[in-house]
Structure formats: structure tokens, C-alpha cells
């Protein structure tokens with residue numbers, strides 16, 4: 268008889284059981300892509316039933332299903348966003364789709380992105396990366412997307428040393444200087460993460476977003492919100508843009524959209540930006556019927572009355588608990604975030620970034636306290652990210668904070684460079 272090739276690694280809710288049988292409390296929601304934790308029963312059941320009936324059909328036969336999902340997403344989208352394009356399997360290509368839309372609609376070429384931003388790993392999104400090291404090995408990426416990478420708003424280490432009451436506005440205003448002096452003069456789009464994910468959970472204030480909206484309007488630039496990490500309840504709102512005062516023309520999402528980690532991406536846009544033909548952007552594995560099913564089932568849960576409100580309430584409590592932890596551990600120089608998306612910045616007493624300690628805390632948390640966290644290895648390197656699945660209860664969050672506190676104590680007690 269044929270044997271199924273299954274794996275012994277497993278997960279349920281917030282808990283991941285490794286191949287060697289360790290039970291780990293996951294405070295990072297997998298790869299930030301499990302909004303409902305591991306193996307959420309409602310999503311699993313929907314996907315299992317769908318897989319038994321049909322696991323793939325050509326896109327012509329699944330159009331109604333993807334339009335239904337689009338309609339559900341649009342019902343929550345910020346004002347003015349009324350069209351969807353669901354043909355992607357990843358966030359990288361969803362962002363490429365947004366750039367194609369902007370280029371086709373404006374007839375222009377260049378894309379503005381921010382320092383330390385991450386928009387994906389395809390050639391075009393590599394070119395748009397706010398990390399030089401991601402672009403470094405691929406000099407030809409610049410031919411896939413001509414990007415202009417500019418500084419954003421990173422309030423903890425304010426460019427203006429907080430010397431000006433409107434420093435966040437000034438941060439955005441600098442973009443106009445880049446437009447004038449450094450751009451090709453042919454700028455199609457500006458892409459921004461409402462909360463910079465890989466860049467260290469940086470949360471720009473609403474004034475920054477108001478100002479970039481004004482700049483985009485003034486220069487006819489399409490404003491893209493990359494909500495691959497922030498959409499679908501992560502901030503306690505279906506879209507972070509609304510919560511943070513960002514009014515985008517296009518929104519991209521992926522990651523959590525697949526509910527239990529199935530690959531699916533989506534692009535939402537203003538009506539006048541619905542310019543692509545199917546042959547211009549679609550993929551064999553995009554809008555798969557399994558991905559659509561998982562996304563619809565995840566939305567069923569996220570739309571349950573009170574679900575997101577609870578995330579907002581619990582998220583505020585989580586923020587308070589993390590700030591209390593910071594008060595007890597002087598190495599924590601900043602706590603920032605909202606909902607279930609928090610970052611703790613770790614610094615030396617002189618205020619400089621403590622990257623070795625950050626690595627140590629994350630290692631010790633997992634090895635000694637069974638807590639899975641993520642760092643900002645690809646950002647500034649000194650941010651510990653706490654982003655549990657949205658199903659985490661107040662007791663779960665308290666348990667995460669307790670384990671994190673223990674890891675901070677153990678890692679700081681261990682001394683520089685010495686593993687606890």
C-alpha cells in the first residue's frame with residue numbers, strides 16, 4: 268500500500284511542535300502569514316473539502332470565486348478603492364502588479380520606495396528594496412524597475428532629533444527634494460508599508476502619510492500601500508492604512524490572506540487604475556481555488572462580530588505590558604506598534620543599536636523559554652518583533668510577555684557575546 272509522505276512537524280493554534288517533539292509558543296505567526304494561528308479548524312475544513320472537490324481549475328472557471336473574494340476585501344477597503352485583481356500567489360508579484368498598474372496608468376517609469384523597506388524578492392521588487400545588501404548581487408535588477416530609494420520616517424532615531432514640532436512632515440517633505448534633484452522626472456509610483464515590517468516595525472505618524480498623499484497628488488504619482496504584512500486584522504483593523512491615516516490608490520496584500528499559509532496575493536485599486544488585461548499579469552498558481560477558499564474562510568473568522576475589536580483591546584494591553592517590560596529592562600529603548608504587531612528596539616546604554624543582544628534574546632527565548640520571536644536581521648538588526656496570531660487571548664499574550672521578560676533577563680545577564 269502507498270504511504271503518505273507526511274511530516275512530523277505540526278502546529279495547533281499558537282503552538283508549533285517541532286520534529287524532535289518540542290512545543291514552542293509562536294509569537295511570530297509563522298512567517299507573519301498565519302493570522303489565525305496553526306491549523307485553524309474552520310479554514311482547514313474549508314480547504315480539505317475544497318481539495319476533495321477540486322484543487323485547480325483554469326482561471327476562466329474560477330473568476331466568480333476570485334471576484335467574490337475581491338468583493339469581500341473591497342467591502343473593508345479605504346474609501347475610493349473599488350476594484351480588485353486577484354491573480355497572484357505571492358506578495359512580491361502583487362507588488363509588481365501594483366507597479367505595472369502605475370506604469371501603465373501614468374506612462375511613467377520610476378518607483379519611489381523607502382530606506383529599509385521590503386517589497387519582495389523578484390527582480391523588480393529587489394530593485395525597489397530599501398536594503399542595499401538585497402540589491403547588491405543583482406546589478407541588472409535596476410532594469411526591471413528603476414527605483415529611487417529615499418529616507419522615510421523613523422521616529423525613534425529622528426533625523427531632525429525631534430527639534431521641530433512637525434518633524435514627521437519634514438521627513439515626507441524631503442521626498443519632494445529627491446523628486447526634484449534625484450529622480451528621472453518620470454515617477455509612476457510611491458510604495459510604502461504602513462508599518463515597516465522587516466525594517467524594524469517602524470510606525471510613521473499620520474502626518475507623514477498625509478504629507479506623502481499631498482506629494483503624490485501634486486506630482487500625479489500613484490500611491491501604493493504594501494499591506495502584505497499589515498492587512499487582515501494585524502493592527503486590529505482590516506487594513507492598517509485606515510488606522511494610520513494613509514489614503515492609498517492601490518493596496519497589495521498576501522501573507523495572511525492564505526489563512527493557514529496557502530499562497531495567494533491580491534491587489535486592490537481605485538477604479539481608474541483598473542487598467543491591466545489578464546495577459547499582462549497572471550500566474551498558473553495565482554488565484555488558486557485552494558488559496559481563494561482559504562482566504563474566504565479566514566475572512567469568515569476575521570469578520571465575526573467583535574473579533575477585530577478584541578484584537579484592538581488585547582493589542583493595547585499587549586503594548587502596555589511590553590512598555591512595562593521596557594521599564595524593567597533598560598536595554599529596551601523603544602516599544603512601538605499597534606494591534607498584534609509590536610517591535611522592541613534594543614540599545615546599548617549609550618543609545619547605539621545592540622544587535623548582538625537582539626540575536627541573543629531571540630535565541631535564548633526559543634532555546635530556554637520555548638518562545639518563537641523574530642528579529643530585524645534584514646532591517647536595523649536590533650528589533651525584537653512580537654506578532655502573535657490574532658486568536659491569542661489575553662492569557663496567551665501574558666504568557667508571551669512573561670517568557671520574553673525571562674529571555675531578556677537571561678540574555679542581558681549573560682554578558683556580551685556569551686550565549687545564555
Ligand SMILES: Cc1ncc(COP(=O)(O)O)c(C=O)c1O
Pocket residue numbers: 356357358359360362385386387388460464465493494495496521522
Ligand atoms: C511588506 C512585504 N511586502 C512584500 C513581501 C513579499 O511577499 P512574498 O514573500 O509573499 O513574496 C514581504 C515578505 O516578507 C513583505 O514583508
